[in-house]
Amino acid sequence: MQSIIKLAPRTLVSVLSRCSKHTLPDLPYDYNALEPVISGDIMKLHHQKHHAAYVNNLNVAEEKYNEAKAHNDLTTMIHLQPAIRFNGGGHLNHSIFWQVLSPKEGGNQPTGALAEQIKKDFGSFDKMLSQLSNASVGVQGSGWGWLGFNRQEQRLQIATCANQDPLQATTGLSPIFGIDVWEHAYYLQYKNVRADYVKAIFEIANWKKADELLQKAKQ
Numbered sequence: 001m002q003s004i005i006k007l008a009p010r011t012l013v014s015v016l017s018r019c020s021k022h023t024l025p026d027l028p029y030d031y032n033a034l035e036p037v038i039s040g041d042i043m044k045l046h047h048q049k050h051h052a053a054y055v056n057n058l059n060v061a062e063e064k065y066n067e068a069k070a071h072n073d074l075t076t077m078i079h080l081q082p083a084i085r086f087n088g089g090g091h092l093n094h095s096i097f098w099q100v101l102s103p104k105e106g107g108n109q110p111t112g113a114l115a116e117q118i119k120k121d122f123g124s125f126d127k128m129l130s131q132l133s134n135a136s137v138g139v140q141g142s143g144w145g146w147l148g149f150n151r152q153e154q155r156l157q158i159a160t161c162a163n164q165d166p167l168q169a170t171t172g173l174s175p176i177f178g179i180d181v182w183e184h185a186y187y188l189q190y191k192n193v194r195a196d197y198v199k200a201i202f203e204i205a206n207w208k209k210a211d212e213l214l215q216k217a218k219q
Contacts, residue, residue, distance in 0.1 A: 021059050024052050025095055033103040037200045039189050047098070050184050054090030054164070061087060089164035093144055093178060099209050100177050106204035113218075114176070114211035117149075121156040129202065131158045132179070137195045142182040145198070147210070148173025149217040156214075174217035177210045 027047055032040030061083040068076035109125050110118060122128035128147070135158050136145025143162045150157050150173055159171050167175045179201055186197035 022055050022062075022091055024055050025098070027098050029103055034101060034106075034204050037106075037204045038101075038186070042186065042188050045188075046185060047094075050182075051090070051094040054087045054094065058084065058087035058091055085166075085169075086164050089161075089166040089169070092166045093164055093180065096175050096213075097178055097180050100206050100213075101201070101204050102206035102209070103204060105206040105208050107202075108207060110207040110211060112211050114207060114214050117156055117214060128156070128158075132177075133195075133198050133202075135160050136179045136181050136198050139181050145179040145181060146173065146175055147177040149176055149214055151217060154218075174213070176213050176217065177205065177207075 024047075027043070030040075031043040031047070034043060061080050065077055065080045065084060068074075068080065109115065115125070118125055118128050122131065132145055132147055139145060139160050139162070141162070143160055143165075144167070146159045146161065146167045148157055148159050148167050148171065149155070152172075156176065157173055159167060159173055161167055161170050167173050167178070179198060181194060181198070183192075186194065190197040190200075
């Protein structure tokens with residue numbers, strides 16, 4: 001069994017609570033740039049409605065959390081942690097997701113340090129792709145499939161997270177490439193055939209950005 005680093009459940013709350021108001025990041029491409037893999041309508045809805053809702057709800061929850069903390073109201077602070085985890089995770093996950101997709105870099109295989117690390121840890125790019133695809137398609141309900149980096153063991157691992165649980169705060173793995181398998185990410189186009197969506201998304205995978213994330217994780 002792959003070893004997973006467990007972090008304290010309040011880690012995400014502590015990190016986010018030190019920040020100012022969170023804002024919805026701009027996409028690094030137009031809404032229709034990822035077509036035909038992901039339609040412009042899905043991207044617009046996903047970014048403007050779903051991601052924006054996570055940001056707005058996170059700010060509301062954080063404001064209430066900080067007010068409770070100022071009054072030493074531990075009960076309310078504990079009560080708000082699930083909302084911060086869910087909406088904070090949604091914000092973190094999507095902020096990474098937009099970056100590891102690209103209309104220009106997609107379809108290519110990884111190069112450089114990422115390619116070498118994948119070969120070392122999985123044997124080949126195709127074997128990694130198969131494991132990541134199977135894990136992502138197999139997520140029950142809503143969640144994410146991830147390629148992450150284990151800093152302690154200096155190796156890549158495949159992991160899944162339920163709902164909007166963020167990879168690093170949940171498993172200790174640094175996110176390198178993620179696949180959103182919530183139905184809002186694909187249903188308008190792929191209906192209930194998640195496997196087709198997961199297969200297609202590698203056509204727009206930004207492995208260059210993933211390589212940058214790996215190099216940063218190794219620092």
